Amino acid sequence: MSDGDDGLDPESIEVELFVRAMQLRHGYDFSGYAPASLKRRVRQLALRLESGSISALTGRLLHEPTLLPQLLEGLSVPVSDMFRDPAVFRVLREQVLPVLASYPHINIWQAGCANGEEVYSLAILxxxxxxxxxxxxxxxxLSAGALQRAEEGIYSTREARQWSRNYQAAGGKHSLADYYSARxxxxxxxxxxxxxxxxxxHNLVSDKVFCEAQLVLCRNVLIYFSNPLQDRCLQLFGESLVRGGFLCLGMRESIDAASSARHFKSIDAGLRxxxxxxxxIATMRPPAP
Amino acid sequence: MKKPEAIVVGCSAGGLEALKILLAGLDPRLPQPLVVCSHTGADTVELLCELLARVSTLPVVEAIERTPARGGVVHLAPSGYHLLVEDDGCFALSTDPRVSHSRPSIDVLFGAAADVWRQALIGVVLTGANTDGAKGLLQVRRQGGCAIVQCPADAMAKAMPQAALDIAGADYCVPLDAVAPLLNRLCCP
Structure with a gap:
């Protein structure tokens, strides 16, 4: 933005080299991630793993293959809540599920499930x-560590009261505590x-569609992607969904500028x-070799 | 400093009243975007936009991801998300963990804006009861930007401007009434 006789700053170069090394060494491509958040995360990883600098972290990435799970975890979407944005879950309950009920089998794809809070919210619905x-x-x-935690379904009780309020606000029929044991x-x-x-x-950057779904939930995941990658994911969701299938994004996401947004019509603009x-929808061509 | 290209503002406790005074005093010809991170505790940013639009000389809107920060417009960070800026001046959001118990965090906004606008950025820290913003303001200054801090003695809550002064220091430390005239002087042609 500021006119650049001073060139790219050293830290941006470090991040670029890190991303390149991640791709060459481990085959994970983060080049389509939105740079501002990616830079923050890489910076934090370097701090957390006590690497001193991003360059030093890149060195470890190259020479310590066992570091990969921690790197993926640090770079992928971290946290959610149960029934985050209750209004969304209320609409799913009241408007989407009655439509899904007409299918003999219901497939739902939760893309970027992180630690699984929304998976369980959905299962309860x-x-x-x-x-x-x-x-x-x-x-x-993307992250095996996150998937493992999602599968365990164990969370801190710290947020339990907020989650209960969310559940009630989403039209919950019982008490959220009926669905867990606390110790x-x-x-x-x-x-x-x-x-x-x-x-x-599953990697939204490189993997393909693997199921035919009536509902795809992908909330606050695409916010971390730059425009072309966001567009790719919307195309992917379009291919996965049956005609008339539903897509639910995060409440502050904007897809209007993406060309693949043409595959969707808005049901509730405020709730995305x-x-x-x-x-x-023509199937995406395989990436050039 | 370079000719300013953007202004970022952070505030917390007492922020609504402070923002009203600041936004009422800005020159309507202000050519720069003004991006605000305020911990209002409100569920929605729509209400805050509406309250501030009543008194502001400039339009007040929510910052929308993938859209550019526009000159002469006040953009507010949505609640529940960190607000960042990309190199092309477009907004980005994140749901990364809270920073200083806050999301949106002033540190996150200021840090991202400092990376983009560097010497052409003005960071403003107003009233608040925590220390969010101090590290961000330090990043603004390290990138060669300009720091304005409300005098703690003048602030409804002193902790935030005091932390900013302690950690980052300031190019200008002025009472709230003087912030808008100062910005007008630094920013308007």
Whole structure:
């Protein structure tokens, strides 16, 4: 922005080299991530792993293969809440699930499930709507560590009161506490809630569609992606969704400028709920070799 | 300093009243975007936009991801998200963990803005009861930008401007009434 006779600052160069090394060494491509947040995360990783500098972290990335899980975790979407933005879950409950109920089998893709808070929120919604027995939730994330935590379903009780309020505001029929057992400062969600959940590693940057879904949830994940990668993901979601299938994004996301947004029509603009248009979507060409 | 290209403002406790006074005093011809991170505790930023638009000389809108910070417009960080700026001057959001118990965090906004606008950035820290913003203001100064801090004695809550002075220092330390005239002088042609 400021006119650049002073060139790229050293830290930006360090981040670029880190991203390049990540791709060459481990095959993970973060070049499509939005730079401002990526830089923050890489900076924090360097601090957390006591590497001294981003360049030093890049050195470790190259020579310590066991570091990879920690790196992926630090670079992918970290936290969520149960029933975050209750209004969204209320609309899912009241408007989307009744439509899904008309399908004999319901497939839901939760893309970027992080530690799983929304997976369990969704399972509770389906359970209370009497639909869970014929539903399958595909919960995917880039980070194996996050997937493992999602599968365990153990969280700190610190946020439990807020989550209960969210659940009630989302139209919950019982008490959220009916779905977990608490011990000391941890709560563990009822394992029955994940009986129809498939947890799987999936990279939105490079992987393809793997299921036909009636609903795709991907909330506050694309905010970390630059415009071309955001567009790719919307294309991917369009390909995955059945005609008339639903897409739910984070409440402050904007997709208007993305060309793949043409595959969707807005159902509730404020809540970022969309429905796939009926016209056919050409499958994405495989990336050039 | 270079000719300013953007202004970032951070405030917390007492911030609403302070912002009203600041925004009412700005020159309507202000050519720079003004980006505000305020911990209002409000659920929605819409209400805050509306309250401030009533008194502001400039339009007040929520900062929308992937859209540019526009000159002569006040952009507010949405609640529940960190607000950042990309190199092309467009906004980006993040749900990364809270910083200094805050999301949006002033440190995050100031840090990102400092990386983009460097010497052409003015950072303003107003009233507040925590220390968010101090590290961000330090980054603004390290990149060669200009720091304005409300005099702690003049602030409804002193902790935030005091922390900013202690950690980052300031190019100008002035009472609230003087902030808008100072910005007008530094920014308007």
């Amino acid at each position: 389906l359970e209370e709507a009497g639909l869970y027995a014929r539903s399958r939730i595909y919960a995917t994330d 000391y400062d941890l709560l563990k969600l009822d394992r029955r809630l994940r009986r129809n959940v498939t947890f799987a590693q 709920l969309y429905q796939r248009n009926p016209d056919a």
